[in-house]
Amino acid sequence: MSTTPRRTLPLPLGDRLVLLFIAVLAITAAWVVGWLSSWSAGGEVVAVLFLALAGGMLWLMVRTPQLRLLDDGLQLRTGLGRFRWLAREQVHALRSQPDVAGRRLQLLDAAEKLLAEVKLPGASQQPLPGWLGELPVQQGLPELHPDVAEDRRLGSDTAARVHTLLRAQRLDLGLRIAYLLVALAGLFLPEWLWLLVAPLILVQLAMLQLGWSSAADQKNSPPLQRQTLQLLMACATFLIILSPLKPPVLFDWLPTLLCAFTLGLLGCVLLAPAQLRCWPDASRSTRMLRLAGLWLVLSMVSGGMLLQLTPQLAATPAAAPQVISIGALALPCAATRCPKVTLNLPTGPVTVTLLNPANQRLAAGQTACVQQHRTMLGMKWYEVRPAGECGFDVVQ
Numbered sequence: 001m002s003t004t005p006r007r008t009l010p011l012p013l014g015d016r017l018v019l020l021f022i023a024v025l026a027i028t029a030a031w032v033v034g035w036l037s038s039w040s041a042g043g044e045v046v047a048v049l050f051l052a053l054a055g056g057m058l059w060l061m062v063r064t065p066q067l068r069l070l071d072d073g074l075q076l077r078t079g080l081g082r083f084r085w086l087a088r089e090q091v092h093a094l095r096s097q098p099d100v101a102g103r104r105l106q107l108l109d110a111a112e113k114l115l116a117e118v119k120l121p122g123a124s125q126q127p128l129p130g131w132l133g134e135l136p137v138q139q140g141l142p143e144l145h146p147d148v149a150e151d152r153r154l155g156s157d158t159a160a161r162v163h164t165l166l167r168a169q170r171l172d173l174g175l176r177i178a179y180l181l182v183a184l185a186g187l188f189l190p191e192w193l194w195l196l197v198a199p200l201i202l203v204q205l206a207m208l209q210l211g212w213s214s215a216a217d218q219k220n221s222p223p224l225q226r227q228t229l230q231l232l233m234a235c236a237t238f239l240i241i242l243s244p245l246k247p248p249v250l251f252d253w254l255p256t257l258l259c260a261f262t263l264g265l266l267g268c269v270l271l272a273p274a275q276l277r278c279w280p281d282a283s284r285s286t287r288m289l290r291l292a293g294l295w296l297v298l299s300m301v302s303g304g305m306l307l308q309l310t311p312q313l314a315a316t317p318a319a320a321p322q323v324i325s326i327g328a329l330a331l332p333c334a335a336t337r338c339p340k341v342t343l344n345l346p347t348g349p350v351t352v353t354l355l356n357p358a359n360q361r362l363a364a365g366q367t368a369c370v371q372q373h374r375t376m377l378g379m380k381w382y383e384v385r386p387a388g389e390c391g392f393d394v395v396q
Helices: 013-036 042-062 130-134 157-187 192-209 230-241 254-276 284-313
Strands: 005-012 065-070 073-079 082-087 093-099 104-107 114-121 135-137 324-327 340-343 348-353 368-374 380-387
Touching: 005 042, 005 114, 005 192, 013 042, 013 157, 042 114, 065 114, 065 130, 093 157, 157 192, 157 230, 192 230, 192 254, 192 284
Parallel strands: 093 135
Antiparallel strands: 005 065, 065 073, 073 082, 093 104, 104 114, 324 368, 340 348, 368 380
16 A cells, blocks of 8 residues: 555545634633633643644644545545545546535445545536546536425525525535634624624524525435524524623513513514425424424524613613622632622612622622613613722712
């Protein structure tokens, strides 16, 4: 077996993006750990470990090939550091199919059975590397899932439907990259997160309306099918996690929940006709379950956006700051992550849970001020700050 590669092919775009995503997360984690620990010795050690992880991911992204082409065969990557050997005599023909970032090259044996697949970047006119270019190439189309095979919204024939679904996959990939950038921007511009996310949500709702996405479960199977609600669920999750109501404390959750479920129901009703056409052979109970799942996801997105917009929806000026004394902290979670505090309000003591204890600026027994806010939707919330940041002197 020859050991000198005549040609190597880089990892597919999707794999490289996953490695890049892990590297970006590791770099962000290194910065957060260092900042929270005030760059102490222990914090620096953990930060260096995260940076080493990021460096390893970037090295794999650049240096790991998906294929090594040799004179007498080829090596295909099957896992981290693992390759499968195929002799040149085993590969008798190729089948080329369009893919998200180029084309999918299937290696066939003498009986035209699939041996392996390789993802190549670029247009189908690009010549194949090495001795692969000497083999006969069959042009084909990916297998379509039964739910999309006859959906005329996706195109008038099979080729047009394949083209539409691949375009939807490329758009989904672009949205994932955009969400990564928005999530990073939200760490520095949390008050503008809702404005950055809103266009991405509208694009996903349009995909649902056009039939490019579906609320149905998607199995990891060869047939080409629609996109799922996975990305929309991830959007709702980080909208809630990155809510600006930290350190503000949301006091009335019921109006938020009712409004979120109402908006989710309205969106579900508007999208239901388009979604029902995506499942022509599904039973009545299956359709209802999928619509219920769509309602839940849309409600989560609506709730996340409401939490983002709550500080901008104030209907009345903020009440005058009230000086209070914070009671003893209860720590049901990891130290100072979600403590319960008692607010000594004029109406009596109220115990609430701080989503984030004012960036850990509050301490037990410390004097603080509380501003009460009420939004147009009836949501009442309190903003808790150290008294020294309220613009007046505290009389002990």
